[in-house]
Amino acid sequence: SAADDTGDSNSDGVTKNEYNLSFDIERTSNFGAKPHIRLWRGNDIEIGACSADEYDGTCTVVVSELSEGEHYIYATAINEMGTSSARSDTVVITIDTEIEAPSEPDLTIGSDSGKETDDDLTSFHSPTFSGTGEPYARVEIINSVSAVLGTDMVASTGLWKVTADEQSLEDGTHLIFARVIDDAGNQSDLSDSLEVTVDTEAPDRMDQPQPNQNGEVSGRLVPDLLITLYNHGEEVSTVETQESGGWFFSMNELPNGENSLTVTATDAAGNESDQSPENQITMQGQGQGTFQQGQGQGQGQGQGANEAPIIDAMFGNNPNNNTWEETRDTDDAFPEFRGWGEPFMDVTLRSNGNRIGENTVRADGSWIIYPDREMHEGNQFITAELVDPNTGRVGPLSDPFEVDIHPAGSGNVMIPTTPQMYWN
Missing domain, CATH: 2.60.40 (Immunoglobulin-like)
Known part of the structure; x- marks a missing residue:
């Protein structure tokens, strides 16, 4: 009956109900006033019977249970003389009571606008999501408060793609779920959630380079x-x-x-x-x-901090006495540099012109920098420059600070002292 047909239409023969299914049957006009109607499934398996009403010629058979899958249903009638009719046309009834949850939604490459294609950052208020699910089912994208953001159909391959409705996601972090609804009206559980961050605000316009x-x-x-x-x-x-x-x-x-x-x-x-x-x-x-x-x-010089900083000292392991101390000669590839500069300015340290580290000048004007990369072997000229953190402008270079770096294992070997002979 139409009440039991839960598919997309009330006549497609698809239902999610498997118990107490009603079949409405009407007698033919030339087979007596009150025939006995018998309902059959498949290979002549009787599943119910009823007697047609004397006036409108209809009756209803209630089938207690049909199993999952397709069933071929037909009817026959027996008149008062005991004569049996030919089979009615066959109808195909599909019992579908199960549906699996779809995969966790994922931002498509075109919508994941972050630096990585899988960082789930997007600059779109209406991004597109994709995933897998039951073929031909309807898929819905849902947020954490159960609002449907968009819907589409799952392709025959089991793949789906849904674009969120216009302006449906505000800037911020959102949990996105998917669910599918099949032809029989079965609604799946929610998928695992995807945490997506929407950021549509561009950085401020920069100053001229x-x-x-x-x-x-x-x-x-x-x-x-x-x-x-x-x-x-x-x-x-x-x-x-x-x-x-x-x-x-x-x-x-x-x-x-x-x-x-x-x-x-x-x-x-x-x-x-x-x-x-x-x-x-x-x-x-x-x-x-x-x-x-x-x-x-x-x-070609920026208008940054007013004065050049001062490099005051380098601390590292002195290979001559294997002591960590102030020195210009070290086998430490990451020595400590100390100096002075304008308070609260950023200070950048360079070796032979190449940046090796940075820090911020303390309130008392002192700064300490450890290189953030291994220093190369050999004689090097260390310089520093101050950068105004508010404007980005760079001040003048410090005087060069000459050091000698020869990391342990670099091949430099200390020359031993001349051996001495002692006797009594």
């Missing part, structure tokens, strides 16, 4: 941003901000002649800021250039 005295374009923001350098609107290079938020590009990447530089910042979700104001730089040779800033001219 500023060259520093090291032949670099540099600045400072916050960690985990991707900085993109543009020249005349064309992308030149990208670099990630360091733990301190600092970033830099070598000006050796720029061609000789006039360059019009801008920068953008892209966050972890893939939101890119507007391009910064441009800075005109004329390159005259390898890493050398002049630039236009506002209304004035300048040489």
Whole structure:
């Protein structure tokens, strides 16, 4: 009957009910006023009977149980003379009482706009999710408060893809579930949840890029941003901000002649800021250039902290006495450097021009830096520079501090003293 047919329509013969199923039967007009109706399944297995009403010729057979799967149902009638009719047309009844939960939803590659394709960060309010489930079932995407965000059909392959309704996910972290509903009306349990973070707000527009005295374009923001350098609107290079938020590009990447530089910042979700104001730089040779800033001219040095910092000492293992102390000669690949500078400025330490570490100047003007990478063997000139954390502008370099590094196992062997002979 229509009441028991729980499929997409009330006449598709699909039901999730397996007990007490009602079949409505009507006699043919030429087979007597009150025939006896018999209901059959498959290979002539009788599953019920009823007597047709004398006036409208109908009756209902209630079948106590049918098993999961397809059943071929037909009816016959016996009139008052005992004559049996031919079989009625066969109807196919499908009993479907089970459905498995779909897979955990996943952001599609096109919607996962983060740095990694599986970090579940998106810059879209209406991202697309995918997964697997029962073929031809209807799949729904649901949030943690059971609101349906979008729906579609599972393909014959068992794959599905659903795009959330427009503007359905606000910025923030959300738990997303999936469930499926099959043709029989069975609704699955919820899938495992996916935690997705929606971030649609781009970083603030950056200041114009500023060259520093090291032949670099540099600045400072916050960690985990991707900085993109543009020249005349064309992308030149990208670099990630360091733990301190600092970033830099070598000006050796720029061609000789006039360059019009801008920068953008892209966050972890893939939101890119507007391009910064441009800075005109004329390159005259390898890493050398002049630039236009506002209304004035300048040489390639940023307007950062006011004074150069001072490198005061290096502490490490002295190989001559195997003691950790202040020295200019060490076999320690990660020695400690100490110095002085303007309080609360960031300080960057360099070895032969290459960055090896950074820290913040303390309130008393002192700073300590341990290299964050192993120092190379040999004689090295250590310099430091201050960076204004508010503007990203870089101050002048310190005086060079010459040290000799020869890490243990590097092959440098101490020369022994001349042997002495003693006798009584």
